[in-house]
Amino acid sequence: MSNAQIEIQLIASLVAVACAIPGTFLVLRKMAMISDAISHSILPGIVIGFFMTQDLNSPLLILLAAVTGIVTVVLVEYIQKTGLVKEDTAIGLVFPALFSIGVILIAKNANDIHLDVDAVLLGELAFAPFDRLLIAGADVGPKSLWIIGCILLITIGLLLAFFKEVKISTFDTGLAASLGFSPAIIHYGLMTVSSVTTVGAFDAVGAILVVALMIAPAATAYLLTNNLKRMLIYAICFGVFCAISGYWFAHWLDASIAGSITTMLGFIFLLVYLFAPNKGVIAVLYREKQQRTEVSLLTFLLHLRNHNEEEERHVNHLNEHINWQKVRSKTVLELALKNNMILIDNNIVSLTKKGKDFTSQAIDYIITNEDSKIEHMKDDFFLFRG
Amino acid sequence: MLGSFAVLRKQSLLGDAISHAALPGIAIAFLITGTKDSNILLLGALISGLIGTFWIRGIVKKTHLKSDTALGLILSLFFGFGMLLLTYIQKQPNANQAGLDKYLFGQAATLVESDVWLMSLVTGFCLLVLLLFWKEFKILLFDADYTKTLGFNTTFIDVLITSFIVLAIVLGLQTVGVVLMSAMLLAPAAAARQWTNSLGVMVFLAALFGAFSGVFGTAISASQNNLSTGPVIVIVASVFVLVSFIFSPSRGLLFKQIRFIKNRRDLKLHKTLAFMYHIAKTHDNISHPHTIKILNNFQGFTKRTLQKLVDKQYVTLHGSNWSLTKEGFKTASNLYNQQSDSHE
Numbered sequence: 001m002s003n004a005q006i007e008i009q010l011i012a013s014l015v016a017v018a019c020a021i022p023g024t025f026l027v028l029r030k031m032a033m034i035s036d037a038i039s040h041s042i043l044p045g046i047v048i049g050f051f052m053t054q055d056l057n058s059p060l061l062i063l064l065a066a067v068t069g070i071v072t073v074v075l076v077e078y079i080q081k082t083g084l085v086k087e088d089t090a091i092g093l094v095f096p097a098l099f100s101i102g103v104i105l106i107a108k109n110a111n112d113i114h115l116d117v118d119a120v121l122l123g124e125l126a127f128a129p130f131d132r133l134l135i136a137g138a139d140v141g142p143k144s145l146w147i148i149g150c151i152l153l154i155t156i157g158l159l160l161a162f163f164k165e166v167k168i169s170t171f172d173t174g175l176a177a178s179l180g181f182s183p184a185i186i187h188y189g190l191m192t193v194s195s196v197t198t199v200g201a202f203d204a205v206g207a208i209l210v211v212a213l214m215i216a217p218a219a220t221a222y223l224l225t226n227n228l229k230r231m232l233i234y235a236i237c238f239g240v241f242c243a244i245s246g247y248w249f250a251h252w253l254d255a256s257i258a259g260s261i262t263t264m265l266g267f268i269f270l271l272v273y274l275f276a277p278n279k280g281v282i283a284v285l286y287r288e289k290q291q292r293t294e295v296s297l298l299t300f301l302l303h304l305r306n307h308n309e310e311e312e313r314h315v316n317h318l319n320e321h322i323n324w325q326k327v328r329s330k331t332v333l334e335l336a337l338k339n340n341m342i343l344i345d346n347n348i349v350s351l352t353k354k355g356k357d358f359t360s361q362a363i364d365y366i367i368t369n370e371d372s373k374i375e376h377m378k379d380d381f382f383l384f385r386g
Numbered sequence: 387m388l389g390s391f392a393v394l395r396k397q398s399l400l401g402d403a404i405s406h407a408a409l410p411g412i413a414i415a416f417l418i419t420g421t422k423d424s425n426i427l428l429l430g431a432l433i434s435g436l437i438g439t440f441w442i443r444g445i446v447k448k449t450h451l452k453s454d455t456a457l458g459l460i461l462s463l464f465f466g467f468g469m470l471l472l473t474y475i476q477k478q479p480n481a482n483q484a485g486l487d488k489y490l491f492g493q494a495a496t497l498v499e500s501d502v503w504l505m506s507l508v509t510g511f512c513l514l515v516l517l518l519f520w521k522e523f524k525i526l527l528f529d530a531d532y533t534k535t536l537g538f539n540t541t542f543i544d545v546l547i548t549s550f551i552v553l554a555i556v557l558g559l560q561t562v563g564v565v566l567m568s569a570m571l572l573a574p575a576a577a578a579r580q581w582t583n584s585l586g587v588m589v590f591l592a593a594l595f596g597a598f599s600g601v602f603g604t605a606i607s608a609s610q611n612n613l614s615t616g617p618v619i620v621i622v623a624s625v626f627v628l629v630s631f632i633f634s635p636s637r638g639l640l641f642k643q644i645r646f647i648k649n650r651r652d653l654k655l656h657k658t659l660a661f662m663y664h665i666a667k668t669h670d671n672i673s674h675p676h677t678i679k680i681l682n683n684f685q686g687f688t689k690r691t692l693q694k695l696v697d698k699q700y701v702t703l704h705g706s707n708w709s710l711t712k713e714g715f716k717t718a719s720n721l722y723n724q725q726s727d728s729h730e
Binding site for chain 2: 033089250
């Protein structure tokens with residue numbers, strides 16, 4: 001592993017961490033698309049900044065780009081506040097307009113310089129180590145490493161200092177306001193941090209990857225936990241893991257690093273989306289099936305209780321009466337047997353004492369309709385679930 | 387045109403997501419066939435766009451992630467994957483690969499005749515289906531539950547609309563490119579929304595706005611050097627939106643502001659009148675004259691409001707004195723009891 005490789009991975013990891021922190025809050029605040037808007041609309045800021053300084057590396061550029069990002073947020077909110085269109089439409093209107101202005105500015109005035117739409121959107125991590133920061137003639141490392149390092153330090157500092165405030169205002173704006181934190185300040189603070197992070201990171205990894213790094217780890221972590229601190233930690237871990245593995249993937253394929261990091265993120269998200277223990281698709285489908293069987297069982301037991309006539313309780317008759325398919329009724333019958341709710345005698349089904357207790361409680365529940373009761377009740381009676 | 391549905395369905399950003407999601411489709415189609423036949427590439431884009439859309443729906447439905455997160459996620463992930471494939475393709479020894487990235491930003495000038503034919507064909511087809519299913523689309527849009535109770539297959543209609551939006555986006559990609567496609571979808575519809583409340587008119591207006599911004603944009607970009615068509619079209623469309631926001635008669639900002647000021651002035655007038663009424667009440671004769679000076683203590687009093695009250699014959703002026711007329715007294719006493727006509 002050469003020096004440059006280590007540096008690239010370091011930059012990628014730092015960017016991942018720096019993005020994951022504001023990203024988590026954006027996802028929780030349902031403002032994920034704002035990051036996309038910001039990443040596009042900083043373009044005119046960068047272009048104007050370049051015209052003013054004629055220097056692609058000046059800090060003014062980052063400042064102006066961050067300002068454009070905030071302008072975007074303010075514009076979106078203003079349009080939304082007029083009530084003419086919904087928030088998502090407002091976002092969709094603002095950023096393409098700003099982006100177009102940026103593209104036109106470049107096309108008109110900056111054709112001959114190194115400022116290219118592709119570079120802005122896609123970035124190129126592989127070149128990051130070549131852009132060294134020289135202090136008094138001494139080489140102290142790649143420039144983007146320093147930039148993103150500073151941003152990360154500031155972000156972490158702000159996070160530690162205002163963790164409580166941000167947490168409250170994220171989950172309960174009303175409470176935060178009544179406790180005396182201004183939601184507006186926190187909102188714009190968060191937006192500023194996101195803008196600055198986006199700007200600082202886009203140079204190294206490109207606008208699209210910034211969005212991916214902000215949203216994907218946070219979304220993945222959100223599927224795994226409901227705890228904010230844990231979510232932050234998971235998001236950071238995912239980000240760093242994907243950054244490093246993505247780098248090696250790109251190395252192997254000889255393709256864009258930014259693209260392959262995103263692909264890794266997508267892959268991890270897909271895995272978690274399918275297999276997350278509580279909220280994954282498979283878990284949800286399984287739970288839905290279980291619940292369906294349980295409801296069927298309940299219907300079945302209630303049916304038994306309501307009918308004392310033998311012909312109504314014949315196994316074959318149940319198929320017709322409750323209108324289930326064969327397999328379904330068989331599952332339900334077996335489940336009831338396993339739980340000792342019914343007795344089958346000569347193909348005539350009858351309730352046991354336990355079954356009777358269960359049904360009478362169920363009727364109670366249906367009449368009073370208290371939500372909390374049913375799960376608890378099921379636990380009492382069920383040894384085997386569907 | 388189809389954008390109207392997207393805007394009304396609160397799926398505006400779907401366009402953005404789909405246009406990004408189409409990129410890996412283009413890249414994969416190219417990898418498989420190795421040619422740059424635009425029809426095959428578009429087919430690939432269509433398929434990957436549809437996959438993206440349905441994955442978004444899956445995420446929103448099955449997990450507790452919100453739609454914005456799902457959109458952003460799919461958008462960036464698919465795009466990143468597409469970039470990976472594109473850079474991978476660039477490394478391949480295939481001379482054909484140049485120009486694939488044209489799809490990113492679009493270049494209307496590169497369109498050839500067959501592309502235009504294809505576009506018109508698809509547009510016509512969209513129009514036909516739209517007319518055919520007009521009633522169903524409309525009802526689903528505004529009251530999904532009701533549609534279900536009427537026995538329509540909502541999933542089918544839903545999928546149909548979504549597919550058409552995807553189709554429209556994929557076609558538009560060539561013209562304005564990935565990034566700006568969402569504006570093309572949204573801007574005309576958002577502008578049209580300001581002028582009307584009727585879906586039919588809105589769709590028609592949106593199509594009109596879209597066509598106009600296309601024509602103007604192309605004209606402007608052709609008249610100048612170095613201007614790519616896509617961004618110019620988007621800017622023109624944005625100007626349309628801005629104008630609509632400001633000047634539309636019932637919802638526009640300008641008229642809203644005027645109405646606001648007018649209301650405030652009315653309110654001030656009423657306040658003055660009420661104040662006069664309280665003074666006049668203490669006297670037996672309601673027309674008993676008072677000096678204008680005492681009104682000066684009162685906020686919101688100006689010469690003009692007084693003049694207005696005179697014009698309405700609520701008040702008469704004698705030199706520096708004023709007195710309420712009978713009519714003025716009556717209006718004032720009813721002011722807070724019922725909405726008077728002048729209230730608007």
